Amino acid sequence: MSEPRFALGQRVRIAARDVAVHHRVPAYAQGHVGTVERICGLYGQPETYIHGDGQPFTRLYRISLAQTDLWPDYSGSSRDRLDIEIFEHWLEASS
């Protein structure tokens, strides 16, 4: 299996797309930049599960986002994070 495209701590942007089939990337997270908190491993991802057997498995990452970045009127601590698991093909490197 290929090596992970992204490294721990790397800044990545979650793609903003309208995909017809079921996926697991909520609109609120799309387009936002976060950091790779964990490389979770390989999993069947729903966009291909629906059309077949989920193979080949796809690498999943846990992406950490700042709550103050997600929600313009966020009133909690600027250190608060939201971690969300995103498949590799939804991520792109960000500066």
Next chain:
Amino acid sequence: MKQPSKPHDVGGLAGGPIDPGEHDIAYWEWQIDAMIRLALKKGLISDFAEMRDGIERLAPEDYERLNYYERWATSLAHTLLGKGVVSREALDAKVAEIRARQSAEASQ
């Protein structure tokens, strides 16, 4: 925030108060749950993602109108019809039979 493209994708939207109360599960709801698990076990559906996909394809007005297990039932019906596991005629006949039975029970 990006505009959600489907009715289920409500994270971050103003949704009003949430009722955290428990509610009784009707017998037919257990039956739908059992049918989905059986369909998975028999390989008629590939994964829960396929059921979720069917739910997300509901028209927004249907998505809002239907309760949790009604959405599952609709998704399961569409999926099994699409794969030819159940025919439209067989499903329509069964629905007619149930309606007739309920109507007879109601008039007793």
